[in-house]
Amino acid sequence: MAEFFKSLIAIFQFFTIVPLGKNLDFELYTRHFYLIPFVGYFVGIIAAVVAYFMPSHELSAAACIAAVMIMYGFNHFDGLLDMGDGLMAHGSREKRVKALTDQNIGAGGVATGMLVILMTYTGLLSVPSIPVAIIAAEVTAKFSQVLFLTYGKPFRDGIFSYTHSFAKKWFPLASVIICLPLLLLPLGITGFAGIVCALLLSFCVLYYLSGRLFGGINGDVTGAANEITRLVVIIALAFF
Numbered sequence: 006m007a008e009f010f011k012s013l014i015a016i017f018q019f020f021t022i023v024p025l026g027k028n029l030d031f032e033l034y035t036r037h038f039y040l041i042p043f044v045g046y047f048v049g050i051i052a053a054v055v056a057y058f059m060p061s062h063e064l065s066a067a068a069c070i071a072a073v074m075i076m077y078g079f080n081h082f083d084g085l086l087d088m089g090d091g092l093m094a095h096g097s098r099e100k101r102v103k104a105l106t107d108q109n110i111g112a113g114g115v116a117t118g119m120l121v122i123l124m125t126y127t128g129l130l131s132v133p134s135i136p137v138a139i140i141a142a143e144v145t146a147k148f149s150q151v152l153f154l155t156y157g158k159p160f161r162d163g164i165f166s167y168t169h170s171f172a173k174k175w176f177p178l179a180s181v182i183i184c185l186p187l188l189l190l191p192l193g194i195t196g197f198a199g200i201v202c203a204l205l206l207s208f209c210v211l212y213y214l215s216g217r218l219f220g221g222i223n224g225d226v227t228g229a230a231n232e233i234t235r236l237v238v239i240i241a242l243a244f245f
Contacts, residue, residue, distance in 0.1 A: 012037035020044045022078045035168045038154055039176035042147045042183045048076045049143030053136030066129035069139050070122065073235075082118060084228020086110050089117025091219060101218050102160065105225055125236045131243035137190050142238040144184055145204050149234040151180040152208055153227045160221030169222075192242070199241035207237045 014025050015033035021044060052072040059065040074082055091105030093113025104111065132138040155176050159166035188197070211233060215226045 008033070009037075013040055013043060016040055017044060017047070020080075021048065021076050023047075023076075032171075035171040038168060038171070039151055039173075039179040040183065041151050042144050042180050045144035045147030046140070046186075048073055049140035051076060052139045052143070056135045056139065062130060062135070065135050066126050069129060069135055070125055073139070073143065077231075081228040081231040084225040085121060085232040086114035086118050087225040088229035089114040091225075092117070092214070098218065098220055102220070105219060105223070106161075121232055121236055125239060128236065128239035128243050132239060133242075134191075137192065138239055138242050141187055141190055141192065141196075141200060141242065142235040144187055145200055145238045146231045146234040148177075148180050148184055149204060149208055149230050150227050151177055153212070153222055153230050157212070157222030157227070158216065159223065160219055161223060163223060165222060165224040165227060193245075195245040196242055199245035200238055203237040203241035204234060207234045 011029055012033045015029040015031070016038070017023055018025050018028055019031075019034050020041070052069045055072040056065040056069040059068050087105050087107075087110075090107065090111045090113045091101045093111070093116075094101045094104035104113070129135050129138060154165070154168055155172040155174075157165070157169060159169055187200075190196075192200070207230065211226065211230050212222075215222050219226070
């Protein structure tokens with residue numbers, strides 16, 4: 006039980022800016038990354054509370070996105086920008102990988118980031134309940150990262166490949182169990198069906214594109230998956 010809580014703390018230290026004391030051993034995160042959806046609950050609830058107390062629907066949507074981005078320290082958003090550069094790069098796979106891993110942000114990354122934020126904001130304006138939508142979206146987005154960390158093929162050595170080396174086949178199942186409390190949200194059958202479809206769609210498309218264009222997955226792709234899955238889930242909830 007002590008290791009369980011230490012692993013949770015290590016995961017929160019890795020994914021969020023929450024001050025939780027001295028950094029714990031990184032392997033506490035890598036060996037138990039199936040616990041990542043707990044971060045989605047925490048960040049989603051914080052954003053939901055912020056959105057709830059805003060005086061207008063529009064401000065709720067904007068404040069909600071700001072809260073999420075800040076809680077993650079903009080790390081996932083940085084991955085989205087890097088992936089945008091890689092997707093927009095022309096030429097060989099090597100050139101795309103170079104654009105993906107380059108620390109500088111180009112027009113492709115800026116445009117991708119702007120589009121995702123704009124569509125996320127508009128999607129939140131279209132859902133029946135922003136607090137409910139952001140909780141569901143954040144937990145689902147974090148589950149998508151578990152899928153990538155488990156099934157993704159690393160194309161280079163780094164944090165992603167190291168974490169992936171600890172993956173077990175049962176990790177996604179354990180994460181599904183952690184996600185089950187989402188069933189308590191007032192979304193209805195169509196809402197939950199929309200979430201599942203959005204998750205599968207975003208995972209399959211990103212997995213395919215990353216394999217075809219980059220030769221595999223890295224940390225930037227996993228961070229981008231969080232931002233894109235959140236967006237697709239919110240859009241799905243706007244439809245259903």
